[in-house]
Amino acid sequence: MIQIEQISKSYNAHAALKQASFKVDRGELFGLIGPDGAGKTTLIRILMTLLLPDSGKAHIGQWDVVKDYRKIRQHVGYMPGNFSLYRDLTVEENLRFFASVFGTNIKTHYHLIKPIYEQIEPFKNRRAEKLSGGMKQKLALSCSLIHRPELLLLDEPTTGVDAVSRQEFWQMLGTMKEHGITVLVSTPYMEEADLCDRVALIQNGEILEVASPKNIVDHFSSHLYRIKGKERLGLINALRSLSLFTKVYPFGEYIHCTSDEAVEPVVISQQLGQLGMDEIVIEAALPGIEDRFIELMA
Amino acid sequence: MRTILYLIRKEFLQIFRHKIMLPALFIMPFVQLIILVHAADFEIKNIKIHIINHENQNWNVRLISQFMASEHFVVHQVSNSYTLAYQQLEKREVDLILEIPKDFEKNLLKSNKASVFIGANAIDGMKAGLTTFYTNSILRSFNKNIVLEQMKIANSRSTAGIQTKTVFWYNPEMEYAHFMVPGILVILVTAIGMFFTGINIVKEKEMGTIEQINVTPIRKYQFLIGKLAPFMLLALMELAIGLTLGKLMFDIPMEGSLWLIFGFSVIYLFTILGLGLLVSTFSNTQQQAMFISWFFLMIFVLMSGLFTSIDSMPAWAQKTTWFNPVAYFIDVNRKILLKGSEFADISGHFIKVGLIGLVVNFFAVLNYRKTSA
Incomplete structure (x- = not known):
């Protein structure tokens, strides 16, 4: 048409x-x-x-x-x-x-x-x-x-x-x-x-x-994790400072992180612990359209 | 054709629902005719004059009584003090001082020559001019009386004298209303043609409705005719209302053909609606359109000969009136109504306004096509 x-x-x-x-x-x-x-x-x-x-x-x-x-x-x-x-x-x-x-x-x-x-x-x-x-x-x-x-x-x-x-x-x-x-x-x-x-x-x-x-x-090709903690802004900055993820962005009440390789949630919480961040929820997440959109963005 | 009719119907629906437009359409002619026609009366009455007189001789008294008898003058005071008179002039208690000098009668009778002093407040130049003009005409008739009387004494046989008698053609009673009404009618028609049209077209842009119109099969020419035709009709209706009011309220003469007036109006409105369209292509909001229209209308009206005669303008200014459609229409209206001019007498005006209309509409449509997708 x-x-x-x-x-x-x-x-x-x-x-x-x-x-x-x-x-x-x-x-x-x-x-x-x-x-x-x-x-x-x-x-x-x-x-x-x-x-x-x-x-x-x-x-x-x-x-x-x-x-x-x-x-x-x-x-x-x-x-x-x-x-x-x-x-x-x-x-x-x-x-x-x-x-x-x-x-x-x-x-x-x-x-x-x-x-x-x-x-x-x-x-x-x-x-x-x-x-x-x-x-x-x-x-x-x-x-x-x-x-x-x-x-x-x-x-x-x-x-x-x-x-x-x-x-x-x-x-x-x-x-x-x-x-x-x-x-x-x-x-x-x-x-x-x-x-x-x-x-x-x-x-x-x-x-x-x-x-x-x-x-x-389905085209979403990275690994996606959703992370929740007390201090949101500090957490985003901390996650960005780790060299684990390709992209870190806020998503509703969570923070979405993507990486090309699979990462064990334990590794993430360990590294955050070294930065003095604890009481953090880390889960593997299912991607949505917005995640694919952000993945495609340069 | 059907599309144009739908557009016109829509336009009238909106006009009749508009808060300002319809009341303005019916109230404007009343107010303008009542106020402007009466206010724009250039005849000056009740000029306050202070006469300084030093002796109560026969001719002095006769001169003073001539001023007292004139309908133009009110003798505020007669005194023998220039200082007092001047103070009154400064305080604007009087408009004019006339001083009859000492030995006025003696000089007049002995040497056939005497002079008087006139002083006028010239802040309002036009009033001062008219005032001194009236004064001079009284003095002239006074002079004539003296000459005639002296001649009668010299030889009792009456002598033939040249008498001038003024007749005002086409407006024998010098009625200002008859002169003003045809002009005011033009202002009314122009206001509707230019202001309302310009604003109306821009409104579609400002409200975004043009966007929805542009995606319908409506052609540009259909849209424009649909926009302009209602205002052509309204303006002609306004002219009819104005003429009726003029006849009822001021008993203006209608010497010529009303068909001719309406015929010329159609050509004139073609020009003015084109101007409204042109203005709308330069504006994005109704305010902008209003401002530009106001600017044009102001110049057109002030240079139209409605309030000041075109003949008294400087030569370059007179030339600008060649491009002023308002000036032509006022002239045509006065000629047809007061003088009973026929088509042959004003065919030149038809052609000129028609040409201006063609040029204006050409640029308006050109610009309209350029500025709208």
């Missing part, structure tokens, strides 16, 4: 995308995962024909993102990162307006948005500016689906949304597959990767890896 080949884009001297390439299959729920400033928005805006790439090619279906922008705008749905519907129009007026400019009406594809729109329908005469964050997202999603696009591009739809709404939102994205709609969604939250069919990890404008969430975790 999407083919991206060697796309590069710079803003003045800053390279936002460096030779990014990957493919998204038809009907997939595909995640573009990376921290803020990784190049996610730039990539989505190029696909949505709002930005021109400096070099490289990208296709949506058989349409080129530069030449066939009008076709793409007709057949792709887009939900930008910032709420960009008319705040001074009501829920229903927004939906009707976007339906009409696509040459359709609310009824034609109502079945598609029904599970989402039903939740905000009680407020259909309320102005969009008066909606809560979660409801705004649902309205924006409804508006981007009202013309039954073949592909849906979502730029960080769950950023700044509460945990319950986020979960609901992902459930709704899951149902798009039943309607044969391909979804490309970007997010800075690593834990959301598990909800996608496949993901691309992106950092500093480079695509690090493209695979299913399970395979990404």
